[in-house]
Amino acid sequence: MSAPSARRTVDSRGSFCPGPITDLFKAYRQASVGDVIELLATDPAAESDARAWAEKSGNKVLEVSQEKDFLKIVIEIDRKGR
Amino acid sequence: MTTASVQRESTDAHAAPQQKFCVVLSKATLDMVYPAFMLANTAATMGYESHIFFTFWGLQVLDKKKVASLKVSPVGNPGMPMPNILGMLPGMTAMATRMLKGKMKQVKMPSIPEMISNAKDLGVKLHACSTTMDVMGVPKENLIPEVDDIIGAATFLQISSGAQTLFI
Numbered sequence: 001m002s003a004p005s006a007r008r009t010v011d012s013r014g015s016f017c018p019g020p021i022t023d024l025f026k027a028y029r030q031a032s033v034g035d036v037i038e039l040l041a042t043d044p045a046a047e048s049d050a051r052a053w054a055e056k057s058g059n060k061v062l063e064v065s066q067e068k069d070f071l072k073i074v075i076e077i078d079r080k081g082r
Numbered sequence: 083m084t085t086a087s088v089q090r091e092s093t094d095a096h097a098a099p100q101q102k103f104c105v106v107l108s109k110a111t112l113d114m115v116y117p118a119f120m121l122a123n124t125a126a127t128m129g130y131e132s133h134i135f136f137t138f139w140g141l142q143v144l145d146k147k148k149v150a151s152l153k154v155s156p157v158g159n160p161g162m163p164m165p166n167i168l169g170m171l172p173g174m175t176a177m178a179t180r181m182l183k184g185k186m187k188q189v190k191m192p193s194i195p196e197m198i199s200n201a202k203d204l205g206v207k208l209h210a211c212s213t214t215m216d217v218m219g220v221p222k223e224n225l226i227p228e229v230d231d232i233i234g235a236a237t238f239l240q241i242s243s244g245a246q247t248l249f250i
Contacts, residue, residue: 015191016191017120018120021124021127022123024127049124053127057127057128057129
């Protein structure tokens with residue numbers, strides 16, 4: 001069986017498109033299937049971009065929550081391409 | 083979800099042809115170059131095969147001597163926060179460029195050379211237009227090493243066949 005899944009946090013607060021998606025993608029490249037990435041962002045486009053990215057790349061947005069002054073987007077890695 | 087179904091899904095994904103995204107970049111002012119790389123780089127993170135074709139003034143982005151000093155012009159750019167006629171005064175282009183670069187830095191936006199290196203890292207292909215090199219007098223030796231190849235219109239049309247394509 002595969003190794004236990006990991007959870008990592010990617011802090012993209014203060015950066016705007018395409019910063020959060022670029023940061024998310026860098027974490028995704030290091031992640032394994034089953035891992036969970038928490039993306040922290042202040043960019044108002046981050047949620048819809050993360051959803052579009054996840055749909056296109058075959059991954060899943062588990063949860064989006066509004067924290068005090070940023071968004072937390074939780075993404076489960078279901079598929080690894082390239 | 084079981085391992086087996088994960089396996090099957092990823093196989094299905096690979097069976098589908100990869101979608102493509104292409105940009106024809108014909109200008110080298112910052113307000114044109116940034117959107118081209120933002121879209122091409124993002125497309126690559128989403129799994130698109132991504133290409134930028136640099137033609138006319140766009141080729142300056144691939145010119146070793148110019149890539150680090152691209153500018154934005156206030157002339158013919160009514161969105162700039164100054165009367166258009168003032169944009170023609172000496173020093174205005176430098177000032178507008180400094181202002182834009184300052185703003186970009188504030189929002190942690192990478193510089194153009196950094197965008198290029200991100201693009202390469204993500205697998206975006208950079209194509210130089212052969213005719214432009216001839217017309218603008220840019221020899222092959224002046225191109226940055228990140229350039230993938232020097233191509234003509236026919237090759238670009240072949241590459242962009244079936245792609246989402248933008249002209250900037």
